Amino acid sequence: MAYDAEDTRRRIFDAAAAEFAEHGLAGARVDRIATAARANKQAIYLYYGSKEKLFAAVLRAKLEEVRVSVLIDADAVAESVGQIFDWYREHPELIRLLLWQALEAGDAPGDGEGEWRDGFRDKVRQLVDGGVAGHLPEDARVRAAQDLLFTIMGLIAWNFAVPGMCRLVLDEQTDEAALARRRATVIDVARRLATAGTGAPR
Template sequence: MSYDAEATRRRIFEAATAEFAACGLAGARVERIAAAARANKQAIYLYFGGKEKLFGAVVRAKVDEVCHTGSIDPNALGESVGQLFDWYQQHPELIRMLLWEALENGAGPLQGEDERRAAYRDNVRDLVGSGVAADLDEPARTRAAQDWMFTLLGLVAWNFAVPQLCRLVLDEDDERAALARRRTAVVAAARALAAQRPMEASRPS
């Protein structure tokens, strides 16, 4: 039987995603990733260059995945945000890894920071191209689109960053019931935001 390098890479990636989401970068162990992936440690270093680079690759890939799942459409903001909410509910590992990254890395440089920043710049350009803050001149228009996107991401992501608060504040014993309520509320809030001129406060006084 021939060695399938791509299948090995895929298994390592999937095992690393689970390990990093559960333990963070500092707590993750290459030995556990290798065992879960049915691979040897040398393959991880060969394909990814070590634990830190593997963590960066996993986070970048998950961010790319959510970005390509569906763009934020200002003309159908409720539907776009609802799809984003559903993706995060189905893939809680990204929020967990971002939280670990924030706790462990602080304000320091991130693995793959330039590539990740470039991807978000592409998203912002798409928003500007779709008409967000069209009444503003540059660079205020781009800044408004950046603020708008970050607000929407926070509106969705907070529900999965602190599921215990979601359950407690809403006074629901069932986490799924709490998230269903939150999805309805988040979509309604996004539609209310879309009905207003985006980030009017960004206009210089």
């Protein structure tokens, strides 16, 4: 069977994503990634250069995945938030990768930050064009939409960052029951925030 470089690269990427989500950058081991990927360590260094560059590549790809998969419809913010909540529930590795990145790399700019910033600017512009904070001047509308977007992101992400705490605070027996309650609550809060942000009567 001929060697399939792209398949090997994909297996390495998938194995690395799982390893980094579980152990972070410092705790991840290249030999475990190689074993899980059914590849040798030399292939990892050949394709990605170093463990640090592999982590950056995984995080960049995951952020790009959420950027293109997650949309906020200014006309249906609450419904969009429900879809985003479900997306994060199906892809919990992104929250863990972001937490590890924050713990280990701090707030230093990362590769591709300019592109990510542009992506978020597009989402903010969609909210502004959709009427969010329409009663405010243009600059203030942009800032209000940015705050709304980041608040919604926090409302969603925290549930998956600390699922055990979510279960305990809500006094539920399972994570699933707690997340079901949180999904409904987050949607309701997002609806109220978006309505308030349009300047519509309450």
